[in-house]
Amino acid sequence: MPAKRILYCESNADGTIGGSFFSLLFLIQGLDRERYEPVVIFYKDNSLIPSYRASGIDTRVLEKPLPWNFVRSLASAGGIRALCSRLLWPVQKALNVGRFLLMPVADKYLYLKRNHIDLVHLNNSIIRNNDWMIAARLAGIPCLTHERGINAHYPQLSRWLAPRLDAVICISNAVANNLRSKAIPDKNFQIIFNGLDPANVVADETDSEIRARYGIALSDPVTGMVGNIKEWKGQKSVVLAIARVKQHFPDIRCFLVGDTADADQPYRDVLEQLIEEHGLQKNIIFTGYQTNVANFVSTMDVVIHSSVLPEPFGRVLIEAMALKKPLVGARDGAVPEIVLEGETGFTFEPDNPDEMSACIVSLLQNPDQAKTMGGKGYQRLNEHFSIGSNVEKTRLLYDEILARRSS
Template identity: 30%
Template sequence: MGTSQPVTILYTDHGEGLGGAENSLLILMRHLDRSRFRPVLACERGPLAQTARALGLEVYETNFPRLRGHPLALPRLWWSGWALASLARRHHAAILHSNTMRASLGTTLASRLAGCPMIWHGHDLYGPGRIGGRWYPRLMSRLAHTIIANSHAVARTIPRPDVHVIHNGIEVEHFHPQLSPSAARAQLGLPETGVLIGTVGRMQPWKGHHIFLQVARRVRDLLPDAHFLIVGGQVFAADADYAERLRHLAHELGIAQRVRFVGHQADVAPWLAAMDVFVQCSEAEPFGLVIVEAMAAARPVVAFADGGVPEIVLDGETGMLVAPGDVSHMAEAVAKLAVDRDLAQRMGRAGRERVETNFSATRYVRQIEELYEEILARRGP
């Protein structure tokens, strides 16, 4: 890059909760080559800021206001952009890298004011009836210097031909296939040998925990002794009653005694180790970071063949994919893997190998670093 000093990358994320986008950003910042790049994070006060500081990262708290329906939307946007531009100039940022929709509009303005290129990192499926509707991806396609999508499925919803698809990565070594299931199962009051089917995801309706319970009801008919586990907590205030609705549904389905809710867990590895089969019931999942984690833990995956999931799970090799919304076939696939332990282990091993090859943090970070180098080379000294 023609300089002995590391280049500053200013990351922006409104950080309302710790979802897949935020966890991927933390991995990126933590694993950047510090001899070449210096990460600086601008986010709102909250769990992202707290976690980043605990990791020793440089964090500045700023405001990314909600704009929809607010009478002062434009002045608030201008103020957000001006504050970010001031931060970028103060730290001599070479690139602005925006990680969420709410942060991206102010970041776009800041990139103009500060005179440095902006990357928009898309983590959602966009379009009619979805986040941002049609207007947001069209706007960002015009304004962003460079666009990254975390899956080909996301890239297809962005009306621009030069989107860079970079799959998220995880710290594979954290998910040991030989990790004992004993601790988590003991905490649940379950024997080590019983069948445990589980899912992981924050408490939001689109994550499909209610569908998981419907699948569980059908699996119980096939495997009366099976137990079920839901790992995940509330992130957004709008979803405050979802967990209670799920508990009520479990009672209605007659499986309440078989389902365990353990809320948010900072470390999901022990819980994945306790599962025999991992199930993902998200509706139109953009990527599916927790699926990668389950595969790294050598757990066979059953999921809907929708969104970015088929880019991760190889049907019949690392798990089983079923048509979106097909609860009956999903239950049959889960039961098959729960009973056929040899098949489950083969798929688990294949999943682990696939993650090591395609979804490691090292691969993910190096691809983004190479993109930074390309942008800086085009920009010149």
């Protein structure tokens, strides 16, 4: 029997690489290529594409059109042009519906047919990739999507499409519960946690090398977080917490590991101003994007997860668990599903620097407890968040969907 061709689409195109990129890569690497032939679509070139291609994955980059916005230029001109802009706004909206939904649906329909796709797997959310969903439905090709977000609002089209998909893979119970709270039927929900193989989370630089690069003494305590610089990720809370930790550990160092998209530069500027105001220039280190975050997590005595909005999963948490690190995480979203309070780490109220700093200080003052928590986290990773379990559950779902469609 020929391998089933599965089209995957990663829709994030802001220039940063997030957990969804890695989750998809690890999933596909674990699939049996004699049974499944992956085709991966990105909308923007990125530094992880070589890793996909090195794994023998057919990886493509498609152009995504930009919205027409002639109304804005008219509105800014003032006078009669501003009046025209108000009259033309419905026209612009209608044109963009055609440009971003109707035309793409036709293009995607032809793409699926020409490439002989058997199954479509969308990697982000029911909010994203609606054109692929509709095109697959028109083409009679089964389609499922990951839901990797906890969103406050779901557009009407997404709410209509979700129950008509073959499956919605929720990466945590928190994600599924959020969808239910928005009155989205759960008849096709599947809970499949992100997975990780600890053997793949390996530092290729030593603790001494990382410390030497950033001028950190071997005796200095180190903490930090991994995540692109975005307001909802909560780096501001981390900065304020480190200002408090510094009162107990003057030589504390904190890595902020992650890229900054152009749209998030104003937030980065706010962080740098806060760092200066609190005299933390030597304590907090922006590393930028790193190809191997394990180099930095390995150096941390405590790993922070600081999202100020509900976290859908938190891949960085299980990466830290793979390195036997104690965790300090915001008590919201899926974090309590991963971090067991008092066993694998501590949790705190989101956007509460005082409580966060108390958790960090407690672990730094009790290194034996921190080590025990790290060991229990490693055990929990292997029991609940292994890549083997993730791949097997996804494979069974594929087989069920394909069998149902062929019967």
